[in-house]
Amino acid sequence: MSDAFLYRVKAAQRDLIERCAGIERAVSITGFSKSQVGRWNNPNDPDLMPIGAVRALEADCCQPLITAVMAEAAGRRLTDPEAERQSDVNVLAAHAEVMRLSGELANSVAVAIADGHFSPTEATAVDRVAANLERAMSDLRAMAAVVKARGGATASLRVVSGAEG
Template sequence: MPSAWFYRLKAAQRDLIERCGGIIRAGEKCSASKTEVGRWNNDGYPDLMPLSAVIQLEADCSMPLVTAVLAELNGRRLADTVDAGELANASMMASHAEVVVQAGELMAKGALAFADGRLTPAEAAGIDRQCSVLERAVSELRLAAASARVGGLSVVGGAK
């Protein structure tokens, strides 16, 4: 039975494959077969992505999803770099609203899963998937907040 770190890596791989356009497109980007990428995407297989695939796919989607988990597993965090020009049009309110919605979804999933006093592997996987969605929303909110700290943003229409 694999340990928690294994499931955390598999979840990051799933997120990376999804962000790169799915199993077929991810396979094309890193020269892997659909079957191989499918095994990377499935918790039921012990296959982990080779480093070359991680590097290529993270570059494709511009998100260090697997690398961040590897850092986390070693007690480290990646530092984000923020391009203020790129983020100048970020909507702080929209990002915040998305975090609130996704947090509500996570609470609802948890409440349903725990209602019978049991947590099945499928329920745990569903909670993990929702955590990933929430994590992405929080990351986008943090980027919007960082942009606002650089030059300020108008959160209710109009210019800065």
């Protein structure tokens, strides 16, 4: 296994614990000790979650974060069974969120490398923003797939002109 893959899994573990309302709640969901869940949450600790804990936490927050990383490592992607709900997302709002997070990511990287050194702590901060951007991009792509499947949709966009007449 490559270090990059392990870092992705560790980041997914942290995100999964966060989306399940933190370490204490992850303890109650998985039945593992607080210290063990803390090791899973620590990016510098090599401990990885067992499959049973992954399934329990992913089921709780309804987001297959670690499963998606595993699929990507095998050259696959997961499909969203709730893609239908994405068709109701406002195109402009989804695009705005992607653009906002893109700017936030650019800023995070710029701050991280400003002193000429990219520390592990800075990499963790950048990864958190990148994870949020990845989620926003996934939502936008799922919405676009539904629109394509339906043959188009109303964009709720109006052109405003200063000319009367």
